[in-house]
Amino acid sequence: MPTPDFILALRKHVGHEKLFLTGVTGVVIGDGATGPRDRVLLHRRADDGGWSPPGGILEPGEQPAAALVREVEEETGVRVVPERVAGVVTGEPFTYANGDVVQFIDISFRCRPVGGAARVDGDESLAVDWFPVDALPPMPDRVLDRIHRAHEDGEAWFVSAG
Template identity: 35%
Template sequence: MTTIGIPGFMRPWTVRHEGYAPVDVTPVELRPENLAAAVAEGWAEPFATPGEIRNWYSRVAAAVVPFTFDAFGWPLNPTGRTDRCGRNLGKWGENAAADPIVVAGASAERRVLLIRRSDIGVWALPGGMVDPGESAPQALTRELREETGVDLAELTAEVIWSGYVEDWRNTDYAWVCSTAALFQLPAAVTAIASDDATAAAWFSFTSMASLAADVARAGGQLYEAHRPILATALQTLSEGTGQ
């Protein structure tokens, strides 16, 4: 889904790549002539190019993953070249996301709550983008409530992971980084899909293999970009409680 069409050794920005010609993947709704509508909907910033942005210093200071700039002052993806340019996300540079990992039960009965994404149809964590003026913990509970109807605002989650996400929308100049936190419940609760989710369900979570198999039995696929986050949750659970 996020396959990069250039050799790994050519990805670093420090390596010269004279013939590099990334594909512009900017969708119609984010092109200059249509940008105003996306801004009015509240999910896109009003800058047609990164050169129009004046608060890069504060953005870099708040970034989950440090990043630098090219000779024109445009932000550079911290993982290197992606073979894609433009932006297919709300912001230029880092787009902060929050991913709640809601686990219920223990041992052989342990399950995790996932949603089926409306954009690409795979099963994923019920997360989303951090809104302006919002903290990652606030975004975690808001996204969970909006996508599954499950309200865990009264619970304290354990932040277990933060970093770059191999999101299918990433480009050289706009990418996703996330903060993920673990919520633990004694038993599964009712979850009803809404907002950006077309379905919500609980899946076996004793191992990554059991999770993938359970998702496959439901006729779907697990979102590859969330595998590292889910694997970290499993490791945290095994080290913390032995459950």
């Protein structure tokens, strides 16, 4: 996944210091017309080879839902409509191999596919496929949690203040 230009510019000033970034995750549930009914759209990430829902980092001034729609289509070829916020959480700090430290605030959306066709983008995705919720490939628990919360009917999830 290429590093956005605005982050490269920030890194010139802050070096490897921790950056707080806002990310979005799209849990796309197939409806039978676009994607198999009740299956989750995942892509195999080019940066680490792992499976995950599509998503990415907000550009400065970008609205979260717009960023999500852009990222899902870029990475998978599927056009979506965000239906609801499924969760808002701050992850643990993460250090990349080059020493850059980040901490993401992730906004996860449940999405309905409205067009396009699943395909590999040649840049960020090595594979794209639809998976049953009860037969997902190995993923970190934090990612599986986002998928399950978005798949369930319910309100947005967040860690309470108390």
